[in-house]
Amino acid sequence: MSLVLQMRSERATLVAQVQALAQIEASGVALTADQLTQFAQLETQVNELTAKISRAETTERITAAAAVPVAESAQGNNSPPTHISTHSEPTKPGVAMAQMVRLLVQAGGNQHVAAEMAKDAGYGADVHMALSTVTxxxxxxxxxxxxxxxxxxxxxxxxxxxxxxxxxxxxxNGNLTMPRVLGNTQVTYLGTEEDISVTEMEFGDLKLSAxxxxxxxxxxxxxxxxxxxxxxxxxxxxxxxxxxxxxxxxxxxxxxxxxxxxxxxxxxxxxxxxxxxxxxxxxxxxxxxxxxxxxxxxxxxxxxxxxxxxxxxxxxxxxxxxxxxxxxxxxxxxxxxxxxxxxxxxxxxxxxxxxxxxxxxxxxxxxxxxxxxxxxxxxxxxxxxxxxxxxxxxxxxxxxxxxxxxxxxxxxxxxxxxxxxxxxxxxxxxxxxxxx
The missing domain is CATH 3.90.1690 (phage-related protein like fold)
Known part of the structure; x- marks a missing residue:
């Protein structure tokens, strides 16, 4: 796990603790002295981690901008690679759902943190996009x-x-109705100048509801x-x-x-x-x-x-x-x-x-x-x-x-x-x- 990803995960855990304390106060219950102290400590830790994450992200961007291709003349190959392997290809059916679940668990249920984890860890673009837009x-x-x-x-x-x-x-809209035939028409033979008998089809419905x-x-x-x-x-x-x-x-x-x-x-x-x-x-x-x-x-x-x-x-x-x-x-x-x-x-x-x-x-x-x-x-x-x-x-x-x-x-x-x-x-x- 990259340093940035690890720090984001730690920050998400701290934020969850802050939210838990805030919910106690929002419910009308006053925070104890220990809880107020804990809130202040958590706030400081979150701010410090945010600053560290910002510096680490800046470092990664500078490093990436300064990176140059590795010369491969020793192997007789100085040309650019013909294929670059990435994780942006669509994930196999069924597996994307599992990856989404796994990231949500690691992020403590925070979908936005999970989306960033998917992006940083090399998951498919479809997984990252799904976590970014999930409702x-x-x-x-x-x-x-x-x-x-x-x-x-x-x-x-x-x-x-x-x-x-x-x-x-x-x-x-949660419903589906399909007609079905209950009885078929009857075709009969008849002699000269005889009346044709009347026959009707019987219909019913298959109704499915969610x-x-x-x-x-x-x-x-x-x-x-x-x-x-x-x-x-x-x-x-x-x-x-x-x-x-x-x-x-x-x-x-x-x-x-x-x-x-x-x-x-x-x-x-x-x-x-x-x-x-x-x-x-x-x-x-x-x-x-x-x-x-x-x-x-x-x-x-x-x-x-x-x-x-x-x-x-x-x-x-x-x-x-x-x-x-x-x-x-x-x-x-x-x-x-x-x-x-x-x-x-x-x-x-x-x-x-x-x-x-x-x-x-x-x-x-x-x-x-x-x-x-x-x-x-x-x-x-x-x-x-x-x-x-x-x-x-x-x-x-x-x-x-x-x-x-x-x-x-x-x-x-x-x-x-x-x-x-x-x-x-x-x-x-x-x-x-x-x-x-």
Whole structure:
């Protein structure tokens, strides 16, 4: 870290302490004698650092102006370099968001200090510009739209619903309405001088409205405090953000009940006739017929199967992968190629294995994902805290301060739904592999 950058970081810390004391007095509480002394000391330190920073910046400018190219005649090269490497090129998708977060943490949430740090440390011009123009929102800052788009793209490998091909559409003013055909016209044959029967098409609407989704991502301070541009560190931060947001999305896009302010998921979009309880018995013949019947529900509704796929828990797939025919051969060898009965599948732990009265049931989904839509508000908000607490996967309360972590809260707004509900079939009561 350069001397100027280090001093700016120290000044930002001191300024934050001054602001904390000022807020106490602004709330109507008189400062104690010790606090007044501390305020005066902080003011002196800030002024001294400001003067040092000014002198250091002047020194850097003079040094840069006096710099001359290094002669390379010993290597037989006296001409100017043909290419100068800079960090002004656009940052890779997903990584820019991670760099922005890391700089905000290092700057103690001060976006202007973070912008200067980005400039001095050689971050991409897009990162520096974003931090210079970012606006407050949702208790933190609003991520620029181009960064939000890159985050959505990096979510695709992490969210199984997105990965399987769900279509992302913008929510204009927080709402989106898409017409859908409920019933087609009927064409009939008739004899000479017979009246043509009247037929009408039935229409309906898929209405999506912005629903606020939030994810809290705990990240090690050792990662966030790493100075300078480092692709491996930024990729790790970006991956942590994408995984947490992807899991949060899948939880609701697959099994959300649609009550309250949450999206309705595939499980509750599926019509009653497309929800198939698992049959008694688990022989290959029974299982194969059952999977075929799930596919048949979509075929009977004239659903385009080109974009169809399966969703299931890892336990269900491993059981199907171990299923053998009478000759000991794999019943579904194509699983090793990422297919089941000719269609791709995705695994997620967001489909539980503890459903049903016995606490050992799961579900399996066969869906036309090309008919599923994610309406998205392009705004994405982040807030940062090093003192807050959170609950881990086991429900235990964890202190970020005690764990030396920083909590990053990401808030987005979106909704989910299929254009035709007949595009979703759900298998329930799946106990395959419960003893594994």
């Amino acid at each position: 407050p929102g949702a208790g933190g800052v609003l991520v620029p739209e181009n960064f939000s788009t890159s985050v959505i793209e990096s979510l695709r490998p992490k969210s199984v619903v997105r990965k399987m091909g769900a279509v992302s559409l913008p929510l204009n 629903k606020k989704a939030a994810a809290i991502v705990p990240i090690s301070n050792d990662l966030l405090a790493y100075a300078g541009v480092n692709p491996r560190i930024d990729a790790q931060v970006s991956n942590d953000l994408a995984v947490s947001m992807g899991l949060s999305e899948d939880l609701y896009f697959i099994r959300g009940t649609g009550t309250g302010d949450a999206p309705k998921g595939l499980r509750y979009w599926a019509p009653a006739g497309n929800v198939l309880p698992a049959p008694t018995g688990a022989t290959l013949a029974i299982v194969d017929l059952y999977l075929g019947s799930m596919m048949l529900r979509l075929e009977a509704a004239n659903v385009d199967l080109a974009a169809c796929g399966w969703l299931m828990s890892p336990r269900t797939l491993r059981w199907l992968q171990s299923l053998r025919d009478g000759n000991g051969n794999k019943a579904y060898p194509e699983i090793d190629l990422g297919l089941l009965k000719g269609y791709p599948y995705a695994l997620t732990t967001q489909i539980p294995n503890n459903l049903g009265a016995g606490g050992n049931e799961s579900e399996i989904y066969f869906t036309n994902f090309g008919d599923c839509y994610i309406g998205e508000d392009t705004n994405l908000a982040i807030a940062i805290s090093t003192e807050a607490s959170y609950k881990d996967g086991a429900g235990n309360t964890v202190s970020a301060f005690q764990r030396d972590q920083t909590l990053i809260r990401v808030i987005s707004k979106h909704d989910f739904g299929p254009r035709h509900v007949e595009s979703v079939s759900v298998g329930t009561g799946i106990t395959w592999g419960a003893g594994m």
